[in-house]
Amino acid sequence: MSIKRLEGKVSLITGAGNGMGQAMTRLFAEEGSKVVAVDIDKDSLAQWEGVENVYPFHADITKLDDIKKMIAFAEEELGRLDIVCNVAGINDLLYPLEETTDELWDRVLDLDLKAPFRIIREAVKGMKKRGSGVFLNIGSYAAYRGNHGPSYSAAKHGLTGLTLSVASYYADKGIRCNQINPGGVKTNIEEHSGGKYHEEGWAHLAKATGNIPVSYGEPEDIAHAALWLCCDESKLINGAIVAVDGGLAAF
Numbered sequence: 589m590s591i592k593r594l595e596g597k598v599s600l601i602t603g604a605g606n607g608m609g610q611a612m613t614r615l616f617a618e619e620g621s622k623v624v625a626v627d628i629d630k631d632s633l634a635q636w637e638g639v640e641n642v643y644p645f646h647a648d649i650t651k652l653d654d655i656k657k658m659i660a661f662a663e664e665e666l667g668r669l670d671i672v673c674n675v676a677g678i679n680d681l682l683y684p685l686e687e688t689t690d691e692l693w694d695r696v697l698d699l700d701l702k703a704p705f706r707i708i709r710e711a712v713k714g715m716k717k718r719g720s721g722v723f724l725n726i727g728s729y730a731a732y733r734g735n736h737g738p739s740y741s742a743a744k745h746g747l748t749g750l751t752l753s754v755a756s757y758y759a760d761k762g763i764r765c766n767q768i769n770p771g772g773v774k775t776n777i778e779e780h781s782g783g784k785y786h787e788e789g790w791a792h793l794a795k796a797t798g799n800i801p802v803s804y805g806e807p808e809d810i811a812h813a814a815l816w817l818c819c820d821e822s823k824l825i826n827g828a829i830v831a832v833d834g835g836l837a838a839f
Contacts, residue, residue, distance in 0.1 A: 659711050672708065700747065704747060726768055768817070805834060
């Protein structure tokens with residue numbers, strides 16, 4: 589009988605109610621990890637009630653108190669926190685710079701960059717004491733290019749800097765930090781971002797990428813890459829920015 593790759597681990601995954609976070613929660617639980625499944629949407633968390641190894645946790649990760657509570661739950665109720673996956677995010681619906689309000693900028697940066705920073709800052713304390721831990725951030729193709737909206741592009745470029753900083757600083761403390769940059773993935777991020785894509789912004793992105801022969805991926809494609817980066821098989825992988833995009837970043 590094969591050993592499950594995350595047996596005995598405790599993971600925390602944000603955005604666990606749908607899309608990539610949902611797929612990762614399911615796979616990590618199947619691979620033996622206890623998973624604190626975090627989402628702001630209570631209805632989406634209902635799917636995890638009674639599921640083996642999954643502990644649904646309602647939280648707004650733009651609020652520091654909620655971040656502290658979800659990490660305390662893992663540490664105190666489940667005994668430890670080995671893996672943190674920052675998956676939850678929104679985009680700016682490709683709004684061009686002159687139409688990007690301060691409110692839109694702050695909303696995107698708060699969730700896509702400030703929240704992962706705070707989560708890592710709070711979670712790393714317990715990991716340091718144990719001398720081990722893994723962080724995985726979900727970035728985007730937008731972390732390589734400038735053909736997305738300015739706030740989303742800035743957030744994902746910033747997330748890359750955060751990933752590399754954490755990987756460098758905590759490497760000698762047994763803690764790894766990596767990032768997956770997906771390309772097109774079939775999720776409902778448009779709905780969760782609060783509207784429809786900006787027509788002009790969409791046309792700009794389509795012009796830049798329309799001739800690239802890459803198909804959309806499934807959330808499960810990201811989940812399988814995440815599993816490997818978070819298990820002990822990848823113990824030498826630290827500070828890696830991994831494109832899971834069908835080759836999109838190569839064009």
